[in-house]
Amino acid sequence: MGKIRIVESIREMQSYCEALRRAGKKISFVPTMGYFHEGHLSLMKEACKQADCVVVSIYVNPTQFGPKEDFSKYPRDFERDREMAQSVGVDVIFFPSNQEMYPETYQTYVDVEQVTKNLCGMSRPGHFRGVTTICCKLFNIVKPHTAIFGKKDFQQLAAIKRMVKDLNMDLEIIGMPTFREPDGLAMSSRNVYLSKEERSSALALVGALKLAQKLYAEGERKADVMIQQAESLIKSAPFTEIDYIKICDTSTLEDVNEIKQEAVMALAVKVGKTRLIDNSVLGEELKA
């Protein structure tokens, strides 16, 4: 296994990837904000299966954080990330500065309209604009054939797929199953914020999804019934404050009353001061 290459400059990354493409090599890309967990590594391992060259970006993107959100305290540990990425066979880490990504005169944004309206779009105005903008930039820099995202960020994945299709970007977006702790908690870099008691309460998120799956399997199709029961379960756990619990059409992400087509239960809950999200497509196995 060769030593992993670290690239900080956009120009260098572009010419490196352009040369790979010219040589007929396949590039797979995993955009991240760093502070890796097993979920990130599972995306990188998938990328390694698919491509000749795997590029991972580590960039805590300021434009996707609101003014009161955790941008400055978001966990960072580059040396640890570098070792973990190297251990699974990643070839290149793209690690740009804010100055490199958003110079002073920066003024361009990509908006995906409908699928970003509901869910986190309501509680985090501007968040998805930041996400789609940075992904557009990163795709133009890394020029990948495939880019791999986790399904834990269901709405993010939907927005990025929509952007790629609408703007005719010539790459394939791949969504991978949410990676969970042995007890079912969805892996997230933000889980490090949780105290021991909060960590225990956080299990209510996956608990609510399991309950919804059970009701669905028993034939329940009314969204409000499933949401009410999920709500009761989460409220019974200490330190929790519900942002939303919704059941949405998986392609439009609009609310559904009566489940007739593929639908997802998505939820966002504050546990102590930490906002966590999770989701599960109804009828799909929830591996937890």
Place this chain on the structure above:
Amino acid sequence: MGKIRIVESIREMQSYCEALRRAGKKISFVPTMGYFHEGHLSLMKEACKQADCVVVSIYVNPTQFGPKEDFSKYPRDFERDREMAQSVGVDVIFFPSNQEMYPETYQTYVDVEQVTKNLCGMSRPGHFRGVTTICCKLFNIVKPHTAIFGKKDFQQLAAIKRMVKDLNMDLEIIGMPTFREPDGLAMSSRNVYLSKEERSSALALVGALKLAQKLYAEGERKADVMIQQAESLIKSAPFTEIDYIKICDTSTLEDVNEIKQEAVMALAVKVGKTRLIDNSVLGEELKA
């Protein structure tokens, strides 16, 4: 000279251009709305000098027209355009349908913020959003090394340059001088709308720019003085209605009071029912 190739499908255009890039060929691109005049041809000739393969798109882009603008009556003549493009050595015409470019679920837009605020951005809300979005799409479809635009659409050129830089698109945007009729009128597909009398009045636009250049050469640096004189000249021509006459910084496109750095006089004037624009960077030769 081989027969020009007509491509209507995005997929076909992308794989054709991807193959060219892989083979190390240079692609130059001229995006147009068709109904070619000598100005368009001058851009195509420049493209032929630069590249191994020249692609011209012909697409009257609905998203850059306002609801009361001339989208449906914008002049179109594909057969004539095809012959003209072939005569100057263009290799491929990309000629997509609206359904191909904006399918029903379309919902993604690219916004360049500051440089699109002033000038035409004030009188044509949404226009530049349509322009940058379609150019972003076309660049992803044609994958050119260079794309060539006329400087007559000064603000459009500024917005596209800004988008390319901000979104890290790996291509070079080239602006070419405005092509003019022998009497100085800037060439535009919309000139066909003008009656004989209006055609004569339309000369007031270039007349106002020449007057500003003369004042500038004589040492005048106050924008309001130059704008007032330009305004008087245009108002003295029949059928004219001024939308704006402004002097702006060439990089930010913000209004300038005292000209200290590079500045452009830009104007938009309705002549009869036809809205015409023109501009000239102060101190640069106005070839008319």
